Amino acid sequence: MPDKYSAVWVSHSSMGDFIKCPRSYYLHNMYKDPKTGHKVSIVNPHMSLGVAVHEVLEGLADFPADTRMDRDILALYDAGWKKVSGKKGGFTSDEEEAEFKARGKVMLEKVMNDPRFLVNKCIKLPQDKMPCNFYLSEEHNIILNGLVDWIEYLPDTDSLHIIDFKTGKNEEKDGSLQLPIYLLLCDALHKKRKVTKASYWYLESDKLVEKELPDIENARRDVLEIAMKVKEARDVAKRDGFEKTFVCPQGAYNPETKDGGCNNCRPYEFILNSDSLVEFVGVGGFNQDMYILKK
């Protein structure tokens, strides 16, 4: 029987970090503060906006399709926003917070105006305290986990439509592992029906973009290939040490001169070096120590 606790867990974001850079993967997904034993994370306004809007929209799946849009969506948003308000959401001024909150409100008003498939039947994948997950490879003890934002049920074909809500301005790049991962999660955790459609909903521009579904076997091959590289790197790190394995290809960060690396990892290097450029703002929902980057 494989042991889930010793397995390597991979997700869209952790593999994305790994593809970007090995040290980025280490800092975002493995490093734990020796004093608290917690992972660390930098919070920022864009992330908080995404969390607050996603929470409202994904929460609608708990209600029956025909009365779903009767909810007071803006009141739900106001209530949920409290969790990300202030420094713990990465906001450094009231003006900045008000600007981001207003952006989310406009997105939700557009959804209320034209809820599209949100008024149709949907399904949810089985989940306990952890995000949805399954063994991508029992042989290699690798678990793939993630959350699909919305899964519409398509009665005409008795199949599924997977949707990802986007609160950012940037379009998902071609070659992203997001849809392959969603497809694999649905295939493993909802055996009854196949996924036949996939879309990104860009909430700011209110644009729904249908994407071609990847072939399931190609999706499995591509995701496993990256996941195996992650596992191999972790195995090497266990043997040779994390700092020797997960090195920045642009040169190690120098805390004296603050040179080295790039902006992607630098805020995390500030945390590791107790730099005054970052400020601790609390412990997050996944027990991670949260910091903001001071301006």
Ligand code: SF4
């Ligand atoms: S600092 Fe930049 S280049 Fe270096 S590991 Fe991080 S993301 Fe990669």
